[in-house]
Amino acid sequence: MSTLKSICVFCGSKSGNDQLYQQAAIELGRSMAQRNITLVYGGGSIGLMGVIADAVLESGGKVIGVIPRQLATKELLHPGVEEMLVVEDMHTRKAKMSECSDAFIAMPGGFGTLEELFEVVSWVQLGIYSKPMGILNIAGFYDPLLTMVEHCIETEFIKPKYRELIIANETAETLIDHLERHQLPVIEKFLDPEQI
Numbered sequence: 001m002s003t004l005k006s007i008c009v010f011c012g013s014k015s016g017n018d019q020l021y022q023q024a025a026i027e028l029g030r031s032m033a034q035r036n037i038t039l040v041y042g043g044g045s046i047g048l049m050g051v052i053a054d055a056v057l058e059s060g061g062k063v064i065g066v067i068p069r070q071l072a073t074k075e076l077l078h079p080g081v082e083e084m085l086v087v088e089d090m091h092t093r094k095a096k097m098s099e100c101s102d103a104f105i106a107m108p109g110g111f112g113t114l115e116e117l118f119e120v121v122s123w124v125q126l127g128i129y130s131k132p133m134g135i136l137n138i139a140g141f142y143d144p145l146l147t148m149v150e151h152c153i154e155t156e157f158i159k160p161k162y163r164e165l166i167i168a169n170e171t172a173e174t175l176i177d178h179l180e181r182h183q184l185p186v187i188e189k190f191l192d193p194e195q196i
Contacts (some may be wrong), residue, residue, distance in 0.1 A: 104133045
């Protein structure tokens with residue numbers, strides 16, 4: 001039994017150009033269902049979003065979808081997800097997904113996925129959240145981003161201890177294991193400029 005009851009997964013509304021991305025989404029969905037971890041996600045039926053939701057549902061797991069009203073058309077909203085929360089806008093969507101989740105995982109995706117990933121990391125750094133953030137780094141998809149984070153540390157825009165805000169792994173099982181036992185760096189509640 002997992003110590004995590006729910007994980008919010010950020011991922012693309014496209015499937016990408018490598019079958020490994022879809023296979024990883026299936027593996028992550030199955031693993032979450034087997035561990036009785038609820039999937040919280042963007043509510044779509046297309047791309048990697050649809051793949052992971054289908055995998056969880058087909059494995060007997062629970063799914064919570066959160067989708068803005070303007071995207072909740074018949075083409076996008078997943079018809080098989082019983083607990084579908086239709087919200088007013090993207091800001092409300094992210095707040096609701098965060099509220100419903102114990103941890104976060106970013107899979108491959110585009111601008112929206114990257115924005116969601118970095119909002120969570122920024123808010124954990126500021127002490128707004130205290131939840132672990134993982135990256136499923138399929139076929140090195142996130143290597144350039146992780147290199148950029150290291151560059152920000154080397155150039156002293158990010159403190160070295162905040163490297164631990166993001167856990168990266170290539171397999172779903174190992175990533176979930178790491179999220180379950182991950183200790184976030186100590187975040188001071190009242191930050192002066194030198195502590196950020």
